[in-house]
Amino acid sequence: MRRSVLYDHDIRRSALHRAERLSALTATERDMIRLVNEPGFQRWMEQIHSIGGCAAPVYLSGATTTRDAATGEVLRSYDTGNEPGGRLAVRCRNRRESRCVPxxxxxxxxxxxxxxxxxxxxxxxxxxxxxxxxxxxxxxxxxxGTVHRTTASAERCRPRRDGGLCEHGRALGCGLTHDTDSSAVGQPLCPDCYxxxxxxxxxxxxxxxxxxxxxxxxxxxxxxxxxxxxxxxxxxxxxxxxxxxxxxxxxxxxxxxxxxxxxxxxxxxxxxxxxxxxxxxxxxxxxxxxxxxxxxxxxxxxxxxxxxxxxxxxxxxxxxxxxxxxxxxxxxxxxxxxxxxxxxCGGTDRAVASLDDIALLPVTAHIRALMSTCWRLDRLPELGYLRLRAWAHTLGFRGHVLTKSRRYSTTYGALRVVRAEHRAQGDGPSLPESDGTRTDSVWRYVGSGHTPAEAEIATGIAADLADLAAIRRELTADRGRPDG
Incomplete structure (x- = not known):
């Protein structure tokens, strides 16, 4: 009986120590332990690796089936039913480095x-x-309007021998020097004159x-x-x-x-x-x-x-x-x-919903003034066609970041098709293109993004892939040198 009591006491003490250790972990660490012990963790890792460690993947659920158009024979099929959570991760394809580096x-x-x-x-x-x-x-x-600018070490920002003040009582010049990282660079000398x-x-x-x-x-x-x-x-x-x-x-x-x-x-x-x-x-x-x-x-x-x-x-x-x-x-x-x-330049790449949202954004006063100006100008009927509220977060700029004429060169779509075909060949034998096949696909959106634990793992995968790409570039450069 004595041995049984001591054994039960040891079990309780061990359980208590484990509970104390778990309570000392952060929520992200506990989530990571749970994630690693999930039965589909290895397959999830393979998915994230295949999309380059995307920081904000889109999850889809569905199936695709390729059949022979004449006989109806199934030539190839895929279903997310066997994937972790019954879903497949695909890239977010966001071009902004602030949103998704990979x-x-x-x-x-x-x-x-x-x-x-x-x-x-x-x-x-x-x-x-x-x-x-x-x-x-x-x-x-x-x-x-005049703004502060980056200067060389021996130069001053906006030197004025006679000094002078604007109509709002602010200096018309700036005798300081600003390096590239200075928060003053790009800000107006007088916001009221701008x-x-x-x-x-x-x-x-x-x-x-x-x-x-x-x-x-x-x-x-x-x-x-x-x-x-x-x-x-x-x-x-x-x-x-x-x-x-x-x-x-x-x-x-x-x-x-x-x-x-x-x-x-x-x-x-x-x-x-x-x-x-x-x-x-x-x-x-x-x-x-x-x-x-x-x-x-x-x-x-x-x-x-x-x-x-x-x-x-x-x-x-x-x-x-x-x-x-x-x-x-x-x-x-x-x-x-x-x-x-x-x-x-100190702004935000997410759309805003109101002036209150703009007031709470962690942006510079100059950027906040530009966004607020877009919001207010949108109230004018004469400027309604510009839809400035929808583009307030881009400071009114409505264009694409990159545009080209039709015959300049290839397209993003063509490059993505070639990359997809290359990866398909790397994953295994692919069926030849034929007009005699019919593909039926049904997909639906089921979620996006990572939990904090998933985000840490995805960041590590992206870093590993970036290091591997850098090593490959160095090896390629070495082979291209005359003494390589």
């Missing part, structure tokens, strides 16, 4: 290949485009300003050749790809690749008179004359928007040339910014 990295890679194909050929684009006139152009927003309505409305019309610029480029090319704009298509075509980037002051500017092709697009060179020098002059002329006029609104009047005074136009050199702006560098530069968002 998917933004994949999207940036697709962008690199898309832009590079338009410069060097490949992915369905003929290699002859490398010999066509090509420019790398940067178009900026105009000034809406033209927030013009800033928001310029963003709303930036896309139309770009459209008018491309039309003006074609018009100036036709004039330079002594032909009508209607006849220009018989001689050449203008192709482009552009990306939008937010500056620290919260204003969008555009980086664009502009290329001249023959009348059949990239398959033929343009005529001899269509040179890179002529294209550069035409871009300067077009950017200097285009404008967009807003409708009159009470209390605002009307605005006429143009590009800013800073305009950079550079010819794109071949990769082997000793030049800073070459094919590879331009493609990498554009790909870098496609994963950025308004969050990189």
């Amino acid at each position: 998917c933004s990295y994949l999207h940036a890679g697709d962008t690199f290949h898309l832009v590079r194909a338009g410069l060097l050929g490949g992915k369905g684009t003929p290699p002859g485009v490398a010999d066509h006139p090509r420019l790398f152009v940067t178009l900026t927003a105009p000034s809406f 033209d927030y309505p013009a800033h928001a409305l310029w963003h709303a019309h930036a896309g139309e300003l770009w459209n008018r610029t491309t039309r003006a480029i074609r018009r100036h090319l036709a004039t330079s050749a002594g032909i009508t704009q209607t006849d220009l298509g018989r001689h050449l075509r203008v192709s482009f790809a552009k990306v939008a980037e937010y500056q620290r002051r919260g204003a969008v500017h555009f980086h664009a690749v502009i290329r001249l092709d023959g009348p059949d697009g990239p398959n033929a060179p343009p005529p001899g008179w269509a040179t890179a020098e002529l294209l550069g002059a035409v871009v300067h002329a077009a950017a200097g004359v285009v404008s967009v006029r807003t409708p009159y609104a009470p209390g605002l009047g009307e605005h006429v928007f143009r590009w800013g005074t800073q305009l950079d136009v550079h010819p794109i050199r071949a990769l082997g040339d000793d030049a800073h702006i070459n094919d590879q560098a331009v493609a990498a530069y554009v790909a870098k910014y496609v994963s950025k968002s308004v969050g990189d």
